[in-house]
Amino acid sequence: MLAAAGLALALGHAILQLPQAAVSLPTQVAGNMGQSGVEHPVTAVLLNFRGYDTLLEVAVLLLAFFGVMALSQTQSMCPAEPAHALLQALARLLAPLMVLVAGYLLWIGAYAPGGAFQAGAVLAAAGVMLRLAGLLPAWAQPGRLLRTGLVAGLLVFVVVALIALGQGVLLQYPSSAAGTLILLIETGLALSIGLTLSGLYLCSMETRA
């Protein structure tokens, strides 16, 4: 307890001692917003100025999912456990609404807080909810369509990056097409992130039954 308090004090002291940053990133971002193709600074940084980070992040997420899939054992589709009728009715009602919310978050990402990760998380939550209500079977062996969906986001991202590389620098979009390209990438990302995150849950549940 005493050590923890000491550590907290030392960390607080270190933070207060930090020197002033030499480069002011917010002003740089604000200065380059015109070329980014979107109007929300967070989306501009995530998908344009620092596109590398997001690309690698999605790759890591996919790798984590491969690990989970390699560890799951069952070969056959495990039927969902039946749930309460009221829960099923509610899930049926909520799932389309959640897909709608995900689409809205994806679209609004260009102008306001939102974007691919949030939309994907809402999609994944819808998947988990359907699974808990017993409406969705667990994934034992993802089929071809599912696999395509899982890697679609990363593939779209890599293809766009390669095309941009052909014209100069990796992940530097021409500013006239940047908005369209970002929306395209984000759509693929939201789909893949939603599938991957819900897959983490749907894959790990099958061993119980």
Place this chain on the structure above:
Amino acid sequence: MTPGLAFDLLLAAALIWSALRALTTADLFRAVVLFIVFGLLMALAWARLSAPDIALAEAAIGAGLTGALLLDAVGHLRAKRKPEP
């Protein structure tokens, strides 16, 4: 003391309390529930810090999906610990 500051202090205290409780509770199920509570409070804190992007992600991934995964893991552990009927 303005209402905003009072709310922030309350929020910070609740965050530290729920984090401590989640770490020290012996019952795994209770610890997971406390972790979810911590995630939701953290989302509130991000919203108070005017970072709605992170608040959204924290609420959906940090509290929702991670919570569901952890609850599932606790269920697995319980099923394993009980003798097969």
